Amino acid sequence: MHFIVVGQWQGSASSRAMRLGDGAAAIAADLPRASTTVVEVPPGAGDRLETAIARYTSVRQVAERVAEESSVAPEAPFVVGGDGSSFLGATVGLDEDTAFVRIAGSSGYRPLNRAQPVAAEAAALRLVVDRPDDLFPDLPVLSGSKVVLAGVRGAEDSESTALERAGIRTLDVDAATAEAVAAAVSATGAGSVFVHVDLDVLDPSEVDGLLEPVPFGLDGAGLVELLQAATRGRRLVGAALTGFAPVDPDRAVDDLGVILRAVGALANASRTA
Numbered sequence: 001m002h003f004i005v006v007g008q009w010q011g012s013a014s015s016r017a018m019r020l021g022d023g024a025a026a027i028a029a030d031l032p033r034a035s036t037t038v039v040e041v042p043p044g045a046g047d048r049l050e051t052a053i054a055r056y057t058s059v060r061q062v063a064e065r066v067a068e069e070s071s072v073a074p075e076a077p078f079v080v081g082g083d084g085s086s087f088l089g090a091t092v093g094l095d096e097d098t099a100f101v102r103i104a105g106s107s108g109y110r111p112l113n114r115a116q117p118v119a120a121e122a123a124a125l126r127l128v129v130d131r132p133d134d135l136f137p138d139l140p141v142l143s144g145s146k147v148v149l150a151g152v153r154g155a156e157d158s159e160s161t162a163l164e165r166a167g168i169r170t171l172d173v174d175a176a177t178a179e180a181v182a183a184a185v186s187a188t189g190a191g192s193v194f195v196h197v198d199l200d201v202l203d204p205s206e207v208d209g210l211l212e213p214v215p216f217g218l219d220g221a222g223l224v225e226l227l228q229a230a231t232r233g234r235r236l237v238g239a240a241l242t243g244f245a246p247v248d249p250d251r252a253v254d255d256l257g258v259i260l261r262a263v264g265a266l267a268n269a270s271r272t273a
Contacts, residue, residue: 002073003036010055011085011120014211023244026252052112059120063089079240084121084198087240099190101148101230104198107155144168148184150176151201178229192235199243209246220258224265231269239266
């Protein structure tokens with residue numbers, strides 16, 4: 001895979017969002033330099049331009065840069081973020097034969113309402129499946145029937161209803177076994193897969209560097225099992241890992257073992273598919 005490091009923070013609503021850039025850089029230090037590209041992130045927050053997305057101009061600018069890099073990458077793109085919307089540009093080449101698998105603690109399916117703009121990562125999955133045409137006009141819109149959401153916990157009833165209405169196969173953290181994820185991906189009928197991991201799917205005891213830690217998440221071994229199940233027997237056409245926000249460099253080192261095992265599971269899947 002070709003790694004695209006994207007220290008985007010503008011898609012997060014957290015007051016500590018700048019830590020996401022440090023997290024992306026910490027992971028990048030352990031990636032092969034010859035297979036890694038760094039996408040520069042705008043220094044400013046950006047403007048929403050009356051859209052439903054906070055800091056929209058910066059998020060769109062980064063998405064366009066990631067799309068450019070993904071389009072010319074010598075191998076399948078692997079976005080290392082950054083906030084949970086850092087991957088958007090890497091979907092540029094996806095088609096109807098691709099399943100999109102999101103493994104995350106949050107749904108990423110908040111509604112898009114201009115009267116109540118949201119952080120891009122809170123609506124990251126909605127932006128892939130159901131968005132106004134003018135928000136990211138050069139990126140594909142995927143059918144909900146090709147999407148699997150696994151590991152979610154604490155979703156609001158309105159989000160759960162919207163996910164069901166969109167035809168998105170959803171497995172909460174208790175139901176997200178390797179067998180259930182494999183079956184859900186198979187049910188999409190897709191021959192290839194794009195996998196997005198947001199680290200908020202992990203229990204806070206596994207990774208310290210989370211902006212909004214929520215208890216009762218997956219452990220590192222469980223995450224690797226889900227990644228293997230999601231990619232087994234299918235061509236991995238892209239991946240993303242987002243949401244690492246270490247407090248300081250020393251504590252980042254303590255988290256990297258778990259994170260790099262997830263990166264390795266996806267990299268191995270791209271070689272064996």
